[in-house]
């Protein structure tokens with residue numbers, strides 16, 4: 613196989629939120645460092661997911677809403693590749709697209725943000741916690757049934773404003789997003805992964821391009837962080853088998869522990885009942901197999917009943 617000629621100019625497709633733009637600029641800077649002659653432009657786009665802010669994401673179609681416009685731009689040749697938070701990338705990419713690189717993961721944890729309380733255990737009964745993630749909601753409700761979980765949408769800045777206006781006693785956000793936006797001081801405390809298992813892909817960037825663009829695959833290969841990629845691939849394989857989307861309250865988090873891939877995962881009902889959990893280990897070079905095994909183990913424990921109950925609640 614001959615080496616593809618690297619492009620001289622590339623266009624990055626990105627959502628226009630501050631977080632997405634930070635991520636695109638981060639990749640732009642990395643590429644310019646690696647390839648000093650390369651021209652790297654960013655094409656900012658508004659997606660359907662950004663426009664529909666008033667409905668809980670689960671009810672309107674999930675993750676695909678944040679990436680579809682970017683894929684259309686790549687299809688049309690207006691952009692070469694897209695930079696995403698791995699967490700926002702649907703488990704099943706459309707035909708013809710691939711993840712060219714998964715960047716090194718930063719803090720995967722969820723952050724507790726409050727102007728009055730130190731952490732979840734300090735909240736009085738009836739306190740209102742904001743999150744629109746079924747995963748965060750069911751983990752809070754299972755541990756703290758006396759708390760009230762209320763939907764919270766919008767970009768990171770909007771969510772912080774709603775907290776500051778007093779609409780919530782506390783909110784939960786990804787630590788990685790706050791750190792990237794230089795809002796680390798808003799993190800009141802961090803939820804250990806044992807207490808709040810992160811979303812599949814949380815804290816890692818993913819770069820998506822057309823699978824037939826060998827020039828881009830070669831250009832982007834140095835941005836891939838093999839250890840993070842193995843972890844995220846295991847998490848995504850697990851979630852894919854369980855129909856992973858925002859509609860299913862599930863979490864998955866893999867780490868390399870003593871040279872082995874360790875995957876922890878859970879699935880539960882949104883009210884925190886029926887919490888099924890699993891921890892499995894496997895070789896780092898076979899992440900998808902570990903993900904599949906974890907999903908099988910959860911199915912063995914009764915995950916299908918949870919998925920069926922959720923289907924009845926939200927048909928289609």
Ligand SMILES: NCc1[nH]cc(CCC(=O)O)c1CC(=O)O
Nearest residue numbers: 697699785786788789814815816
């Ligand atoms: N759902 C939106 C989203 N997608 C990625 C992040 C954070 C950054 C990351 O996980 O890489 C966030 C914000 C949040 O959940 O608080």
